[in-house]
Amino acid sequence: xxxxxxxxxxxxxxxxxxxxxxAIAYGEAGxxxxxVASIEKFSTSSAIKTVMIVGHEDPQFVPHMIHxxxxxxxxxxxxxxxxxxxxxxxxxxxxxxxxxxKFNGIILNVGDTYTEKFTESGIFNYIDSTxxxxxxxxxxx
Numbered sequence: 001x002x003x004x005x006x007x008x009x010x011x012x013x014x015x016x017x018x019x020x021x022x023a024i025a026y027g028e029a030g031x032x033x034x035x036v037a038s039i040e041k042f043s044t045s046s047a048i049k050t051v052m053i054v055g056h057e058d059p060q061f062v063p064h065m066i067h068x069x070x071x072x073x074x075x076x077x078x079x080x081x082x083x084x085x086x087x088x089x090x091x092x093x094x095x096x097x098x099x100x101x102k103f104n105g106i107i108l109n110v111g112d113t114y115t116e117k118f119t120e121s122g123i124f125n126y127i128d129s130t131x132x133x134x135x136x137x138x139x140x141x
Contacts, residue, residue, distance in 0.1 A: 047071070048115065051136060053078045053088045053108065059128065061136035068140045073117040078108040085110030088128045090136075097127065 051074060052062045059080060068074060080086045090105035102124060105114040118124070118140045128134040 048073045048075055050075045050077060052076075053080055053128070053134075056080055056086060059086065059088065059131050059134050061126075061128075061134055064135070065137040065139065068118050068138060070119060070121055070140060071117070072140070073115050074138060075113055075115045076105060076108065077113050078110050081110045087130070088134070089130065090114060090116075090126050091129050093125050093127050095125065097125075097132065099129075 049066055049068060049072065051066060053076060054060060054062055061076075066074060076090050078085070078088050080088065087107050087109050089107050090103075091099050092102035092104070094100045103116045103126075105116070106112075108114055118138065121140050124138040124140065126136050126138065
């Protein structure tokens, strides 16, 4: 096979990978959003709600915003399993994005969980300190 054909095949493979990988991650996040919403809608006990960490290429918290009642807990699950997955953490931040110490999750490897109970009302912002573009909001009332 000629070198130009080999280079063309390699370039086509790379382009397809760049196009398909984000599409798969986006579709995966959409399906997880639907699953989480469905579970929460039919749950008779809203004591623990779940936020998934997904999207290897574009990591994100799903859902981005979650509502709790005082005394409820939130469980974070790292489901970022593509290509061996990435470790993530969850830390509370103030409005400017600086850690405020209200809660600091541990490093979550793929499959790990972290649960935090909320005993006061308020709006709690959080990020992944390694990927600060990953942001979420917890509203407790």
